[in-house]
Amino acid sequence: MKALIIGAAGFVGNYLIDHLIHDCHWSVAVTKLENEVIEHQEVEQYNLDILDKQAITRLLRVLQPNYIFHLAAQSSVALSWKNPSLTIDVNVKGSINVLDAIRELDYYPRILLIGSGEEYGHILPEETPISEENHTRPGNIYAASKVCQNMIGKIYSEAYHMDIVMVRAFNHIGPKQSPTFVVADFCKQVAEIEKGLKEPIIRVGNLSAKRDFTDVRDVVRAYSLLMKKGKAGETYNIGSGKAISIEEILKLVLSNSDTQISIEIDKNKLRPVDVPIIEADIRKLQECTGWEPSININQTILDSLNYWRFHSNTNH
Numbered sequence: 001m002k003a004l005i006i007g008a009a010g011f012v013g014n015y016l017i018d019h020l021i022h023d024c025h026w027s028v029a030v031t032k033l034e035n036e037v038i039e040h041q042e043v044e045q046y047n048l049d050i051l052d053k054q055a056i057t058r059l060l061r062v063l064q065p066n067y068i069f070h071l072a073a074q075s076s077v078a079l080s081w082k083n084p085s086l087t088i089d090v091n092v093k094g095s096i097n098v099l100d101a102i103r104e105l106d107y108y109p110r111i112l113l114i115g116s117g118e119e120y121g122h123i124l125p126e127e128t129p130i131s132e133e134n135h136t137r138p139g140n141i142y143a144a145s146k147v148c149q150n151m152i153g154k155i156y157s158e159a160y161h162m163d164i165v166m167v168r169a170f171n172h173i174g175p176k177q178s179p180t181f182v183v184a185d186f187c188k189q190v191a192e193i194e195k196g197l198k199e200p201i202i203r204v205g206n207l208s209a210k211r212d213f214t215d216v217r218d219v220v221r222a223y224s225l226l227m228k229k230g231k232a233g234e235t236y237n238i239g240s241g242k243a244i245s246i247e248e249i250l251k252l253v254l255s256n257s258d259t260q261i262s263i264e265i266d267k268n269k270l271r272p273v274d275v276p277i278i279e280a281d282i283r284k285l286q287e288c289t290g291w292e293p294s295i296n297i298n299q300t301i302l303d304s305l306n307y308w309r310f311h312s313n314t315n316h
């Protein structure tokens with residue numbers, strides 16, 4: 001099987017490449033932006049900007065992969081408040097470009113479109129844990145862009161009989177994640193404090209939000225299982241099935257350090273809207289694939305903290 005990962009230079013792409021090569025034994029090609037670096041020398045690499053539809057067409061005409069993982073995205077909710085048009089360009093226009101290039105080529109690969117648990121947005125108490133059939137009420141531009149991508153995926157699948165499977169991935173975490181995201185952010189700060197690079201104060205945003213966290217290594221396993229077993233035109237949640245508050249996350253991070261650290265709320269980290277709870281109902285995924293998360297959150301947090309302690313110069 002030949003797989004193409006579009007947008008493989010990010011956090012998830014790195015883990016997905018490893019998984020597809022070493023666990024699935026598929027041949028893997030990847031795309032990245034011109035200025036990005038992918039360390040895996042064993043994969044075919046191509047520069048591609050998904051805002052350039054003709055470039056997508058040229059590449060797919062030559063490669064014709066059986067499986068396409070569409071990971072390229074503006075993936076930060078925080079950044080989507082600051083740069084809404086970039087978020088819509090990449091996540092909506094870029095995704096249409098990918099799907100439409102495939103449609104025009106008249107070839108039928110299986111495509112996995114990566115959406116988000118954020119799509120559900122303002123979840124009512126009785127809707128938790130949230131299943132795929134629920135309404136989406138996005139609470140930010142990133143979430144709206146992913147709802148739009150999901151709708152477009154469904155339309156292309158129905159109208160053109162394209163083999164598209166949609167996922168809604170909830171929060172995923174692990175070593176090497178950008179400190180734009182909460183766990184990496186907290187771990188990086190603690191590592192810097194331990195090294196004496198920063199005063200012993202951890203600056204945090206909204207601690208009351210509850211989110212559903214899964215180790216990225218489990219998430220990429222779910223991606224390949226859905227690529228093999230998911231039903232075209234369907235959407236699948238990927239999460240742990242259990243929400244935990246950011247305050248609890250902070251406690252877990254701090255419990256792994258012997259250093260005395262005080263906590264300070266940083267107003268710049270508070271968002272205009274931050275929905276209170278996002279928790280996944282994962283029965284549809286489990287019934288389809290048998291997937292179970294295998295790495296518990298304490299381990300993921302420790303691995304992330306150790307990454308910032310030992311593998312990074314913390315100058316990111």
Ligand SMILES: Nc1nc2c(ncn2[C@@H]2O[C@H](COP(=O)(O)OP(=O)(O)O[C@H]3O[C@H](CO)[C@@H](O)[C@H](O)[C@@H]3O)[C@@H](O)[C@H]2O)c(=O)[nH]1
Pocket residue numbers: 075076077078115116117118169170171172179180181182183185186203204205206207209210211246269271274278
């Ligand atoms: N980043 C960050 N978030 C903080 C902080 N303190 C509290 N938070 C809260 O922690 C929660 C998680 O924030 P992020 O880690 O930035 O992720 P996200 O906005 O939930 O988005 C992530 O999950 C989505 C799926 O639910 C993904 O789709 C998205 O790409 C991203 O991975 C939010 O409620 C945020 O307000 C902080 O210091 N930094």
